[in-house]
Amino acid sequence: MLINCVVYEDGSKLADIPVSRIGEYLSLPRCFVWVALNDASQEELLELQQAFDLHPLAVEDAQNGHQRPKVEEYGDSLFVVLHLLDADADAPRTAMEVGELDVFVGRNYVVSVRNRSSHGFVEVRERCQREPELLRNGPGFVLYALMDAVVDRYFPAIDAFDVELEGIEERIFTQGGARENIQGLYGLKQRLTVLKHAVAPLLEGANKLHGGRVPQLCVGTQEYFRDVLDHLNRINGSIDAMRDTIGIAIQANLSMVTIAxxxxxxxxxxxxxxxxxxxxxxxxxxxxxxxxxxxxxxxxxxxxxxxxxxxxxxxxxxxxxxxxx
Incomplete structure (x- = not known):
């Protein structure tokens, strides 16, 4: 389903256009087109492939879905896969639903395809339009804004996991709760693993956009991708620390069972x-x-x-x- 198809010129919104008119604006100087889709059909992806000359391997990955988080270069374009984790912060024991955001980025276009997630990115578009001086950097800044929004959504999950782990640790030395504690610890470990699979592969991809041979699309926005990389490192460190704590808590719980x-x-x-x-x-x-x-x-x-x-x-x-x- 098409959500938006907007043309931006020199950092400001120019017009909302139908997909059929994309070709009219791609040749204009200082212009780029941002197309956003939700659960796109194969026909929609093929239409955009023809309009933007997207690489067929990247389109195939987007069609198949369930990809590993990654940043791939195809000539002068990028294909980025991000995992979207939908979890109720008020009910951290609820299983996490894993969605996906596929982003095609070129010199004069951005195509974002959201799959299996109900949480959109309206706030990202509004943020970009409020900062025209940054949006002048073009599709590279839009990619940063999307990645930053996705990564920032991981922090509430980490906070909820931390609160849940503290609660289980307090109950470890309470008699009669051994089975419930073990179930809670293994459930938490499973959800942390889901988050780890979303964060760890993305570290390597984000590093490509910050240091070394930076893709031409990201020149001028490296410091923003460095901020994303810093957030990913913090989250990854928190995950590792919590997994170690869970291992210690499991051993302590088993020791309490042995003592009992x-x-x-x-x-x-x-x-x-x-x-x-x-x-x-x-x-x-x-x-x-x-x-x-x-x-x-x-x-x-x-x-x-x-x-x-x-x-x-x-x-x-x-x-x-x-x-x-």
């Missing part, structure tokens, strides 16, 4: 020892031999019960002091 099992084992062993004494004495007096002194003694039964109760009580006292019962 040990406490149960000690209690069972203590009660088993107490009842073993009862069983031993009862077994002795239950052998039914004819010559047993206690059988004909008037107080023999009471003495036997008293002896059993006394020894069991003494054992209970000692186990109680040792913390076993």
């Amino acid at each position: 099992d040990g406490e149960v084992t000690k209690r069972l062993a203590a009660w088993a020892a107490i009842f073993a004494v009862c069983t031993a004495f009862v077994g002795i007096w239950g052998m039914n031999f004819e010559q047993m002194p206690e059988l004909k003694w008037r107080y023999g039964y009471a003495m036997a019960l008293g002896l059993i109760v006394s020894i069991c009580g003494y054992l209970y006292y000692r186990f109680r002091r040792a913390g076993w019962v």
Whole structure:
């Protein structure tokens, strides 16, 4: 679905145009066309391929979707893939939906194709139009603005994960929550891995736009891509730190389970020892031999019960002091 098709000249919006008139403006000096689509059909991509002479391999990637984040050069044009992560910040346990933003950038055009995501980029277009002095840098600045918006959306997810992890850490030493804690930790680790797959490959791509042989499209905007790279490094560092913390938390949780099992084992062993004494004495007096002194003694039964109760009580006292019962 076509969202916008706008012509910009010298940093200012010139006109909204239909796709059929794109060719009229591509040859104008200091002009570029920005086309935005959502869940584009194959026919729409083919029409734009013909209008902008997009590389067929890049178009094929956009049609297939589910690409790894990357920055690829095709002659004097760029093809950039970004992952869009849609998660409810108020419900961090909700599974993350992974969308995709494919961006074709050339000397006089930008084509952004959003797939499987409900969160648009209206604010990016508004930001660019509020800063005409920066928009004069052309498609390179638009690419930066799109990448910056996508990367900035990762920060709320990191903050939500951090809050969730702190909550689980507080519950680790609470009895009875071991299973829930393990489920929460592994669920959080899975969502962090999704975010890691969105950030780590993009680090290499963003570095291409900042240092070394910078593509001609990005000349003049390197410092802006350096800012994106800095944000990606911060997010990547936070992900690695949280994954390490999750590993430690899992080990601590398992240790608490082992300790709890040990406490149960000690209690069972203590009660088993107490009842073993009862069983031993009862077994002795239950052998039914004819010559047993206690059988004909008037107080023999009471003495036997008293002896059993006394020894069991003494054992209970000692186990109680040792913390076993």
